[in-house]
Every structure is written in structure tokens, then in C-alpha cells.
Amino acid sequence: MQVKLAVKRFDPEREQDQSYVQDYTLDVPDHYTVLDALIQTREEVDESLAVRCSCRASICGSCAMRVNGHAGLGCKTKLLDSMDKDGVVQVEPMGNQPVVKDLVVDMSVFWNKIRAVKPYLQPEGPEPEREYVASNDSMLKLLQTMGCIMCGACVSDCTVLEVNENFLGPAALAKAYRFVGDPRDGATNQRFGELDEPGGMWDCTRCFECVEACPKGVAPMDQIMNLREEAAAAGFTSTIGARHAEIFADTVKHSGWLDELQLAVKTPGMFNIGAQLHNMPVGIRAFLRGKLPPIVHKAIPSVRFVRRIFEKIEED
Amino acid sequence: MYEHDVVVVGAGLAGMRAALAAAQQGADTAIITKVHPVRSHSNAAQGGINAALTDRGDDWEDHAYATVKGSDYLGDQDAIEVMAQEAGAAVIELEHMGVIFSRDETGHLGTRRFGGQERARTFFVADITGQAMLHVLYEQVMKENVRVYEEWFVTSLIMVDGECRGVVAMDIMSGKIEAIRAKSVILCTGGVGRAYEPSTNGLIVTGDGMGLAYPAGAALMDMEMIQYHPTTLKGNGVLITEAARGEGAYLLNSEGDRFMKTYAPNMLELASRDVVSRSEATEIQEGRGVDGCVFLDLRHLGRELIETKLSYINEVALDYMNINLADEPIPIQPGMHYIMGGIKTDVWGATPIPGLYAAGECACVSVHGGNRLGANSLLDTVVFGRRSGEAAAARALERPFGRVSEHAAYLDETRIISLLDRKDNGDSVAKVRLAMGETLNEHLAVFREEQGMQTAAKAIQQLKERYRYMPVKAKGKVFNTALVFALELGFMLDCAETICASGLTRKESRGAHYRTDMPTRDDENWLKHVTCTWSPDGPVVDTIPVTFTRWEPVERTY
Ligand SMILES: Cc1cc2nc3c(=O)[nH]c(=O)nc-3n(C[C@H](O)[C@H](O)[C@H](O)COP(=O)(O)OP(=O)(O)OC[C@H]3O[C@@H](n4cnc5c(N)ncnc54)[C@H](O)[C@@H]3O)c2cc1C
Ligand code: SF4
Ligand code: SF4
Ligand code: FES
Numbered sequence: 001m002q003v004k005l006a007v008k009r010f011d012p013e014r015e016q017d018q019s020y021v022q023d024y025t026l027d028v029p030d031h032y033t034v035l036d037a038l039i040q041t042r043e044e045v046d047e048s049l050a051v052r053c054s055c056r057a058s059i060c061g062s063c064a065m066r067v068n069g070h071a072g073l074g075c076k077t078k079l080l081d082s083m084d085k086d087g088v089v090q091v092e093p094m095g096n097q098p099v100v101k102d103l104v105v106d107m108s109v110f111w112n113k114i115r116a117v118k119p120y121l122q123p124e125g126p127e128p129e130r131e132y133v134a135s136n137d138s139m140l141k142l143l144q145t146m147g148c149i150m151c152g153a154c155v156s157d158c159t160v161l162e163v164n165e166n167f168l169g170p171a172a173l174a175k176a177y178r179f180v181g182d183p184r185d186g187a188t189n190q191r192f193g194e195l196d197e198p199g200g201m202w203d204c205t206r207c208f209e210c211v212e213a214c215p216k217g218v219a220p221m222d223q224i225m226n227l228r229e230e231a232a233a234a235g236f237t238s239t240i241g242a243r244h245a246e247i248f249a250d251t252v253k254h255s256g257w258l259d260e261l262q263l264a265v266k267t268p269g270m271f272n273i274g275a276q277l278h279n280m281p282v283g284i285r286a287f288l289r290g291k292l293p294p295i296v297h298k299a300i301p302s303v304r305f306v307r308r309i310f311e312k313i314e315e316d
Numbered sequence: 317m318y319e320h321d322v323v324v325v326g327a328g329l330a331g332m333r334a335a336l337a338a339a340q341q342g343a344d345t346a347i348i349t350k351v352h353p354v355r356s357h358s359n360a361a362q363g364g365i366n367a368a369l370t371d372r373g374d375d376w377e378d379h380a381y382a383t384v385k386g387s388d389y390l391g392d393q394d395a396i397e398v399m400a401q402e403a404g405a406a407v408i409e410l411e412h413m414g415v416i417f418s419r420d421e422t423g424h425l426g427t428r429r430f431g432g433q434e435r436a437r438t439f440f441v442a443d444i445t446g447q448a449m450l451h452v453l454y455e456q457v458m459k460e461n462v463r464v465y466e467e468w469f470v471t472s473l474i475m476v477d478g479e480c481r482g483v484v485a486m487d488i489m490s491g492k493i494e495a496i497r498a499k500s501v502i503l504c505t506g507g508v509g510r511a512y513e514p515s516t517n518g519l520i521v522t523g524d525g526m527g528l529a530y531p532a533g534a535a536l537m538d539m540e541m542i543q544y545h546p547t548t549l550k551g552n553g554v555l556i557t558e559a560a561r562g563e564g565a566y567l568l569n570s571e572g573d574r575f576m577k578t579y580a581p582n583m584l585e586l587a588s589r590d591v592v593s594r595s596e597a598t599e600i601q602e603g604r605g606v607d608g609c610v611f612l613d614l615r616h617l618g619r620e621l622i623e624t625k626l627s628y629i630n631e632v633a634l635d636y637m638n639i640n641l642a643d644e645p646i647p648i649q650p651g652m653h654y655i656m657g658g659i660k661t662d663v664w665g666a667t668p669i670p671g672l673y674a675a676g677e678c679a680c681v682s683v684h685g686g687n688r689l690g691a692n693s694l695l696d697t698v699v700f701g702r703r704s705g706e707a708a709a710a711r712a713l714e715r716p717f718g719r720v721s722e723h724a725a726y727l728d729e730t731r732i733i734s735l736l737d738r739k740d741n742g743d744s745v746a747k748v749r750l751a752m753g754e755t756l757n758e759h760l761a762v763f764r765e766e767q768g769m770q771t772a773a774k775a776i777q778q779l780k781e782r783y784r785y786m787p788v789k790a791k792g793k794v795f796n797t798a799l800v801f802a803l804e805l806g807f808m809l810d811c812a813e814t815i816c817a818s819g820l821t822r823k824e825s826r827g828a829h830y831r832t833d834m835p836t837r838d839d840e841n842w843l844k845h846v847t848c849t850w851s852p853d854g855p856v857v858d859t860i861p862v863t864f865t866r867w868e869p870v871e872r873t874y
Contacts, residue, residue, distance in 0.1 A: 013792050031636070039519075043746035047798035048790035052355075054518035057554045057632055059447060060355045076635060100489060101795040107352070120455035121414035130371065131411045136419035136426065140624065143442055146416055146451070150354050184414070 001030055001087075003079050005037055007049070008092040010099045022046075034082060034089060035063050035074030038103075050102040058215055061149030064156065065103050066092040071156035071213040074103075094156035110152050113168050117176040117191070124186025132184045145178035145223055147216045154210035154220050166199040170210035170220030173201055177223040180230060192231040201227045317720070320346040320463070321712035323483055323498035324705070325470050325525060327353035329446070329697035330676025331504030332453040334665075335462050337705025338502075343712045345705075346463040348470055348485055348496065350520065350800070353454045357506050357518045358697065361446025362557035362628060363430060364438035365410075365694040367403035372424075374437055376400040383692060384867045386432040386588045387656075387685025388827035389843065390538065392863040395681040398663050399692075399699050406698045407439050414452045416441055418625075428625075429562045430690040432588035432874070436562075438691045443557050443628045446694065465496075469800055470524065471728045473501065473532045473672070474720055480532065480671035481718045484728045488800060491793030493732065495724035497717055500671050500708035503529060503659060504701065507677040511808040511815070512652035513753025514553030516545055525678035527807025529659045530814070534667045535847040535858075537680040538657035539811065540818035540829050543688055544762050546592040547612050548651030554636055556629050556648055558690040560614055561585040563625060567596070568611040568645060569604035580874035587874035590687040590828045593650035597762045600649070609647035618642070650762055654693065656684040656828065657818070660847060665704025671711065671718075675704040682845065685862075686827015735802055738787040745801045748786055752779050752805075752812055760819050765833040773816035780809050814848040817855045821846045839869050 005024045012018060024041045032040075035053055042049045052062040056075045063074040067082050068090045082089045097105040123132075154170035155161060161169050168176075176195055179185045195201040201224055210220040231237075322338040324331045327349035338345040349356070368374035380400035384391055411417055411425065417439050420426040427436040441448035457464065467488040474482040474495060482497040505525030509517020530536055546567070547556040561567070567585050569575045579595040580587035587595075596610050604610075614622060619642040622630050626641070633639045639646050658680035665673040665681075676697045683696055752775075759772035783805065790798035824838035825831050843862045848855035 011792065012794055042797070043744070047744070047788070048792060048796075050795045050797055052351075054351065054355055054357065054520045055360055056519070056552060057360065058635070059444070059628070060351075060357070060359050060518060062351070062355050101792075104795050111352075115458055120459040121412075121452075123412070127412050131408055131417070131425050133423040134419060135423050136421070139416045139419055142416045143444075146441070146448060147444065149359075149447065150451075182414070182416070 002027055003037060003083055004086070004088045005041065006088055006090050007038075007102070009049070009102045010093070011101060028079065030080060032079050033075050034065075034067050034077045034079060034091060037079055038074060038091070050104045052104055059149060061151035064094055064151040064153040066094060066156065071095065071153035073151060073153065073215045076215050094152055096156055096158060096161045097152065105152070107152055109165075110150075110155055110171065113172040114150070114175055116168060117172050117195070118187070119175050119179070121179065121182065121185055122187035123184055134183045138183050142178060142181055145174050145181065145218060148174055148178075148218045149216055151215065153213040153215060154218075157209040157213045159207045159209055160203055160205055164199070164203065167203045168195075168199055170204070170224070173204070173227060174218050174220040174223040176201075177227050180227060189234060192234055192236045195227060196231065196236045201231065317722070317724070318494060318496040319717065320344050320496065320498050322346075322500045322502065322705070322708045323348060323496055324502045324504055325349070325483060325528075326356070326504035326506060326676070326678075327454075327457075327464065328356035328358040328504060328506050328676060329449055329453060329694060330701035331356070331502070332450075332457050333698045333701030334502045334504055334675055334705035334708070336453070336456055336460060337702045338709040338712075339460055339462050341706060341709035341713065343709035345709070346465060346496070347457070348465040348468045348483065350467060350469040350488065350524075352466050353457065353464060354451055355520070356450060357521050358446045358450045358694070360516070360518060360555065361449075361694055362443040362555065363559035363562065364428060364440030364445045364691045365407060365449070366430065366433070366438050366689065366691040367407040367695065368400060368437050369404045369407070369425070371404075374435065376403065378435065379403065379433070379437060381867060382433040383683065383689055385872060386687050386689040386692075387683075388590075388687055388837065388872055389839070389867075389869040390541070390682070390685030390826055390845070390862055392682050393865040393867060394863050395663050395683050397865060399683050399695060402699045403695050406695065406702070410449060410452065410698065413456055415448050418442065428559060429586060431558050431561065431586045431592070432583070432689040438559075438562065440559065442624070443559055443626050449694065469803065470528060471732075471803060473528050474724050475532050476718060476720060478533070478669065479718060480669055481720050482724070484725045486728075486732070488795055491796060493725045493729050495720065497720045498671075499712035499715060499717060500673060502665065502673040502675060502704050502708050503678055504674070504676045505678045507655045508808060508811045509652060509654075510749070510804075511752060511812050512542070512756050513750055514548070514551065514757070515652040515753075516548050516553050516555040517653070522804035522808050523678070523811040524804060524807045525674060526659055527810045529667065529672065529674065530810055530848075531850045532669060532672070533850065534669055534672065534674075535660040535849050536657065536811070536814045537660040537845050537847045538682055538685070538818065539655070539814040539848060540760070540822055540846060541656035541684070541686050541827055542652060542760060542815065543589055543654040543656060543828050544593040544650040545653035546589055546596055546650055547648040548653070549636055550607070550609055550647060550649055552636060553651045554632055555651075555653070556612060556632070556646065557626070558589070560612060560626060560629060563621060564617055565612055565614045566616075567592070568613050569599045570606045570610070571604060573604075575599050575604070575610070583874035588687050588689065590830070591874055593762050594830060596650050606647065609649045611645035612648045613645040614641045615643065615645065652757060652761070654688055656680070656682070656686065656688050661704070663700075663703065664707035665700055666707055673704040673708045675700040686829060732799065735788050736791055736799065738785065740787045740789060741785055743782055743786045745786065745788070745798065745805050748779055748782055749801075749805050749808070752776065752809065756812060756815065760815055762830065764819060764829065764831050766820070766831075769816055769819045773813075773820060776809065776812045776816055780813070783809055814855050817848055817857055818846040821857050821859075843869065
């Protein structure tokens with residue numbers, strides 16, 4: 001089949017017009033992914049096209065990019081699902097991270113935020129001689145957050161990060177929950193204390209973008225809600241102040257997701273959302289603290305959202 | 317010039333384990349890696365890691381014997397004993413670091429069965445064991461604040477008076493070339509899968525460490541021993557883990573027959589990989605395949621098991637083949653997967669070159685001999701990664717830095733400039749690589765014979781010639797991946813040359829090296845490793861005897 005890739009390129013070594021869109025028209029097999037097509041372009045048409053990739057099997061996390069405006073893995077996104085009626089696919093680098101060249105972004109801030117959550121097991125007391133005894137269920141539960149391949153797709157599309165670069169962001173918070181949820185970790189309260197700070201777990205507006213973007217089902221927003229719930233239960237509610245109502249109203253006005261979320265709650269088979277809604281009074285907090293401009297909140301096209309709900313129901 | 321006591325090249329499992337060990341010994345340690353650590357190909361390991369936990373009744377000698385037998389008696393038994401004995405501690409250590417290994421009903425570590433072994437002693441994290449381990453080791457690297465030069469590509473070793481005194485590397489982000497002085501260098505650069513097409517390996521697996529060590533004088537050993545994995549997807553080569561068979565999946569031919577009962581009546585689908593891959597290839601050759609494939613059938617395992625223990629391959633099957641494993645058998649074929657050979661080292665990762673160590677898939681200790689058992693490679697990376705880190709640190713801590721010329725990076729700078737200066741002659745990195753990959757996949761695959769290997773050796777020579785004039789069309793400094801690919805291709809061509817030379821040297825069939833023109837194992841003459849050392853006229857081939865401790869070679873049946 002024929003496909004036209006419209007690739008947003010960036011070349012810092014060019015004197016002018018460093019940023020431009022280049023079209024590549026290719027003949028490719030039907031089963032090709034966006035990454036397959038980019039590799040073919042690089043090999044046969046334009047060696048200068050820069051894109052990170054290795055595994056081609058959605059495990060190394062190298063190839064996150066935006067396809068038609070939404071972040072995901074190039075190697076997991078089928079061309080057939082992405083072409084418009086003229087066979088065009090828009091390819092851009094991830095958002096919220098500086099572009100180095102073409103589809104390659106600088107992920108150093110991403111990693112600094114991961115580091116900020118002390119992303120390693122901090123066991124309590126002396127190590128046992130053998131393995132820690134823990135139920136298989138407790139380990140299985142961690143698989144979801146463990147499944148994160150640090151690709152950055154969620155960060156790319158996070159609406160809070162667009163306006164508040166101090167926000168830890170979905171990937172780092174999901175990583176934090178990976179340890180909070182681990183029965184072997186002994187630093188939970190310390191972690192809560194740190195995540196309670198500005199830029200931490202309360203700054204998420206639950207826009208759902210990270211859940212949409214994540215190619216590995218990590219559902220960072222759900223993990224952030226888990227963090228909030230467990231932190232609140234552990235008494236980390238003191239800083240959640242009077243601003244609830246204000247922010248609450250603001251956010252709803254901006255995106256209108258609340259209605260959709262309520263809709264979701266009524267839908268049988270949705271896990272977690274109900275719990276999240278229940279959690280909402282403690283959940284929403286003064287993420288802007290007066291300093292920052294109001295958040296530019298992308299409204300979620302309801303079609304996409306509803307589609308997700310159906311997918312979830314079918315999964316269950 | 318940069319300077320560190322110990323420089324580790326590579327941040328896969330072997331590299332990070334080595335770096336942690338060296339740092340813990342008190343050596344100033346740095347990792348240099350061409351991709352961010354968690355992008356390393358160790359990520360892709362699905363099935364698990366072997367260990368005999370002796371305090372719960374398993375027997376390390378049984379693991380060692382399975383490994384010896386799996387290796388078709390080409391593994392060095394002293395090294396295999398070391399690995400099997402240290403395996404339990406290595407797995408417990410990983411668990412303590414945070415790996416979320418699957419548990420049994422009592423909350424202790426759970427196991428699954430893997431090929432070539434009677435006992436279930438493979439520890440696992442669903443079917444993302446490599447990812448789980450790699451991310452945890454990186455957590456430890458962050459915790460210990462080990463310096464990581466991310467996206468730096470090592471272009472050569474600094475050799476002075478026959479000693480390795482550091483590396484030259486290019487910062488891919490800026491294109492700058494720098495010398496990094498070190499007292500010990502550990503190569504942990506992984507395998508050479510991309511020299512084949514297709515391969516289960518990621519695009520970054522290009523034999524760089526072997527290509528770096530070889531011209532510096534190190535020997536590449538057992539390079540003919542290339543493992544074809546029995547269950548890979550046609551076309552893109554993506555792997556379906558052996559854990560599928562470990563959990564009970566069947567292999568079926570076009571007639572719906574579990575054909576392994578003819579080839580390995582006891583172990584069936586869980587015979588060692590060389591045996592299973594050969595059996596599949598035979599079925600396909602004799603007309604009982606479909607489209608060059610046979611089938612892997614998981615249906616009887618049930619949806620729940622598939623979704624909890626094999627969810628990643630379920631995802632892969634759906635993404636790339638549009639097949640739901642619980643509903644349909646999936647077509648698979650043997651595909652290039654792993655190299656048992658590599659840089660010859662002792663059990664401390666040391667090469668005969670002072671200051672140079674190697675561990676992981678790029679090294680050949682040798683524990684895998686003619687055929688690696690599934691789930692022994694992850695074990696190899698952490699056991700010998702740690703050992704090489706300790707040995708390299710010990711060496712570094714007892715001596716001052718050796719003298720290194722200010723111009724150490726100069727040769728590589730000019731080499732790269734001349735690469736970029738070449739005129740476009742219509743050739744390209746991609747074309748040369750593809751030709752190499754298809755050549756090896758045709759002639760040095762599951763079945764081999766003299767004529768074919770000669771043809772391959774000649775073709776590789778011609779490709780090396782083409783390589784000398786091959787242009788790099790992208791000229792930029794910042795993130796010039798075309799340049800990186802060109803350098804990688806140089807490493808792969810050297811590896812390919814030694815793969816052919818070693819294959820032609822071994823005049824028998826053993827492990828993965830199955831010659832249709834010499835189909836029997838010849839213990840009288842060939843209980844030997846084949847080594848290649850560099851010379852201006854091509855590889856100089858030699859042999860060295862295999863080390864035996866207690867297991868005499870017997871006929872291998874499964
Ligand atoms: C799909 C798949 C599944 C597998 N499943 C299993 C399994 O279940 N069990 C098992 O035991 N084994 C398995 N293996 C094998 C095992 O994963 C590998 O052998 C092992 O992970 C290799 O680890 P490593 O540390 O040696 O190298 P890698 O993880 O490949 O790391 C190599 C490192 O070297 C760096 N590097 C390379 N060249 C350069 C250079 N020029 N300059 C700077 N840095 C460089 C890279 O950036 C990378 O960090 C599997 C392999 C594959 C491909
Ligand atoms: S749900 Fe929260 S973390 Fe996720 S993208 Fe939206 S604001 Fe960011
Ligand atoms: S949470 Fe998902 S999207 Fe975000 S970095 Fe991890 S895998 Fe990528
Ligand atoms: S190439 Fe590895 S995740 Fe896409």
C-alpha cells in the first residue's frame with residue numbers, strides 16, 4: 001500500500017528553517033507499523049532522519065513519538081490504523097520535552113524526575129537471608145507499574161506539564177507507586193511526605209491523557225489516584241486546603257471531563273474509576289498555587305473516551 | 317581527557333552488574349553506553365533466569381550438568397561449575413534489589429520449567445524478566461550514583477604497550493569524540509544479532525565489543541556457535557519466549573502432529589534449543605510446514621494463564637500477527653537469537669590483554685559451549701558481570717593510571733571524517749548490512765555445509781571491500797545515526813568474518829553447528845574451542861582444548 005508520512009523535522013545545525021515538515025511517500029506492506037515505515041525511510045530515502053529505536057517490539061521504550069497528535073510507540077502503532085483518507089500519517093516528536101533532532105528528544109528532565117522519587121527499593125530492617133516472603137498477588141499487582149518502559153509517551157501528552165514544568169509527571173508518579181505498593185519497601189511514609197509537596201501527587205488534574213498515551217497499560221493516572229488514596233488514608237491530607245472548590249470548578253470548566261467520568265462510573269465493569277471519584281474531594285488540590293497561568297486543558301473527544309470504556313468492558 | 321578507574325562499556329545486565337560491583341569495591345567507575353541503560357537489549361529477555369536454590373532442595377550440580385549437556389560438551393566445566401554454584405546467591409540478590417519475581421503459594425520464589433532441564437528452576441517475572449531485572453539494576457545504578465555516559469558510542473580501545481588504557485568514544489548528541497582514560501575496561505556490549513537478517517535481536521545489537529577487542533588482539537572464541545531460537549515470528553523475527561513451552565505449549569506441524577515426539581521422545585518441546593530448531597527446520601524442509609513455519613499451540617493453557625504469565629507475548633502476537641494465543645496456534649520458525657561465542661575470558665572476565673575484561677553475551681567464558689540453555693544467559697550476565705567488576709576494580713585500585721597520549725582520539729576523528737567525506741556511489745549501510753544478514757542466515761544457520769560456508773566467507777570478503785567505499789549520506793554532527801550505523805557495520809563485518817572462519821574450521825557437528833556434510837560429533841578431534849585472532853590478512857584460526865572437571869562426554873539425547 002502507499003502511505004505518506006508527514007514528518008516534523010528539526011535540524012539544529014541548519015542556519016535557518018530548523019523546523020519543517022517533510023513528506024515521504026512510500027510503498028509498504030500492509031502490516032507495517034509507523035516505525036517500520038520510518039526505518040524504511042531512513043534506509044532507503046533519507047539517512048539523515050533521526051529516530052531512536054531498537055527492539056521493534058514495544059519493550060525498549062526508545063520509539064515514543066506523536067502520531068497524528070497523540071503520543072505512543074512508533075513500533076506499536078499500525079499504519080493502517082493511523083492513515084487518514086488520503087493515506088497521510090502525521091509524525092512528530094514527543095511533546096513537553098526539548099527536541100534534539102527530528103524525532104529525538106532530550107529526556108534528561110524526564111530522568112531527573114524519575115530520580116526525584118527515589119526510585120529504588122528501600123527495605124526496612126536487615127535483609128533476610130533468603131528472599132522476602134510476599135504473596136504472589138502482591139507481586140502480580142506490581143506488574144502493572146513495573147510494566148513501565150520509561151518511554152515518555154505519558155509525559156509527552158500530560159496537560160499539567162504543558163503549563164507546570166515542576167510537576168513530577170505521570171511516569172515518575174507511577175514509578176513512585178511501584179514502591180509504595182511493594183510490601184518489601186519500608187519508606188512509604190517518607191515517600192508520601194515528599195509526594196505531598198507542590199509538584200507532587202496532588203498536581204494531576206486527571207485529564208486521562210497519560211492513560212490514553214501509555215502503550216503498556218500502566219495507566220499512570222490510576223496509580224496517582226492510588227497514591228492519593230493511600231496517602232490520604234495515612235494522614236497526608238493536611239496540606240489539602242481550601243482551594244478544592246476553586247480548582248475543581250476550574251478544571252471542570254476547562255475540559256468538561258467530569259461529566260464523562262460520571263458517565264463512566266455508571267458503566268458496569270469499569271474498575272478504579274469509581275474509587276477515584278470517591279476519592280475526589282481529597283484528590284483535587286491547588287496545583288497552580290497562584291503562580292501559574294490557568295491550565296490549558298485539552299478536552300477529551302468523547303468518542304475516544306467512550307471507545308476506551310468499551311474496550312475496558314470487553315477486557316473484563 | 318576524561319578519567320575513571322574502571323570504565324564499563326555497555327549498560328545491559330552485564331554492564332550494570334559489573335559497574336555496581338566495581339563501584340562497591342571503591343573504584344571510581346563509569347558506564348559508557350550507546351543507548352540509555354534501560355533501552356539495552358537485555359530488556360527483551362522474556363522467559364527467566366536459571367538457578368538451583370540449594371537450600372530448598374535443588375542441586376547445583378544437576379544444573380551444571382544440564383548446562384554441560386546442553387552445550388554439547390563444549391562448555392568449559394570449571395566455568396559452568398562457578399556459574400551454577402553462584403546462581404542461587406545471584407537470584408536472591410536480585411530479589412533483594414527489588415525484582416518482583418513471581419511467587420508460589422507460600423510466598424517464596426516460584427519457578428517454571430525451561431528447555432534442556434528436567435527440573436523447574438527458572439525464576440521469572442511474568443514474561444518480562446529481562447525488563448524487570450534491567451530496570452531494577454538501573455535503579456541501583458541511580459541509587460549508587462554511578463556515572464553514566466549516556467548515548468556515547470565507543471569507537472575504539474586505547475592500547476598502549478599491549479595494555480588497554482581506556483576507550484575513545486563519540487558523544488552522539490554532539491558528535492564530539494573524546495578519549496576516556498581508565499585502568500580497567502570491561503566490555504559488556506551484548507551480542508551480534510543484527511549481523512543476521514532476520515534476528516530476534518534489537519537494532520542496537522551489533523557486536524561492537526567483539527569488534528573493539530578483536531583488532532586490539534583479543535581472541536574471539538566459538539564464533540560459529542549461533543543459536544537459532546525455535547519460536548520466532550516470520551518476517552520481523554520477534555521472539556515468542558520458550559516459557560510458552562515451559563508452561564506447556566505444543567509444537568505442531570501442518571498435519572497437526574506434535575512432531576517433537578519423533579526427535580526428542582522424553583523432553584519433547586523442551587529439548588535443548590538446537591535440537592528443537594533443527595527438528596522444526598527438518599519438518600519444514602520435508603514439507604510439513606506452512607509458509608516456512610510450524611505452529612506453536614497455547615490454546616489448552618487457557619486464557620487466564622496466558623494473560624497473567626505470558627501477557628507480553630500475547631500482546632506481541634496480537635500486535636504483529638493479529639492472533640489471540642488463547643484462540644489460535646501461531647506460526648513460528650527458527651530464528652537467529654544468540655551467539656554462544658565471543659571474547660575469550662577466564663572466570664573473572666579477564667582477557668589475556670592486561671586491563672581488558674569482558675562479560676555478558678559479548679564474552680565467551682565459556683559456559684554455553686555449542687548451545688546455550690534458555691534462561692542461562694541472564695544468569696551469565698549477572699554472575700560474570702559481578703566477577704569482572706570485582707576483578708577490574710581490584711586491578712585498578714592497585715596501580716596508577718598508565719600514560720595515554722593527548723592525541724588518543726585523533727585516529728578515530730580522522731577515520732570518521734574520512735567516512736563522512738566519501739562520495740556517494742549508490743551503495744549504503746543498509747544495503748551492505750542486509751546482504752551480510754541474508755548471507756549468514758542462508759549459510760550459517762541451523763544447517764551448514766562446506767560449500768555454503770565458503771560462499772558466505774567469500775561474500776563477506778566482498779562486502780568488506782564494499783564497506784571501504786560505502787558512503788554515509790548524512791553529514792551532520794548532532795545525532796547522526798547514519799554514522800553510528802556505519803561504525804556498527806564495521807564491527808559486524810569483522811564478527812561475520814570470524815563466524816565464517818570458525819564455521820569452516822570445525823569439521824564436525826556439535827551443538828548449534830550442524831553440518832549436513834559432517835553430521836556426527838567427533839569427540840576424538842573436536843573437544844576444542846575454535847579461536848580467531850586478528851591479523852592484517854584476516855583471522856588467524858587456532859584451537860584450544862575444552863576444560864573438563866567431572867562430566868565425560870556421552871551421546872546427547874533428549
Ligand atoms: C528476545 C530475546 C529474549 C531473550 N530471553 C532470554 C531469557 O528469557 N533468559 C535468558 O537467560 N536470556 C535471554 N535472552 C538473552 C539475553 O537477554 C542476552 O544475552 C543478555 O541480556 C545480554 O546482556 P548483555 O548485558 O550482555 O548485553 P545487552 O543487554 O545487549 O547490553 C549491551 C549494552 O552495550 C552497549 N553498547 C554496545 N555497543 C556499544 C558501543 N559501541 N559503545 C557504547 N555502548 C555500547 C549498549 O548500549 C547496551 O547498553 C534473550 C535475548 C533476546 C534477544
Ligand atoms: S491524568 Fe494527571 S498525570 Fe495524567 S496526563 Fe493528565 S494531568 Fe498528567
Ligand atoms: S507510564 Fe506508560 S507512557 Fe509513561 S513512560 Fe511508562 S510506559 Fe511510557
Ligand atoms: S523500538 Fe523498542 S519500544 Fe519501539
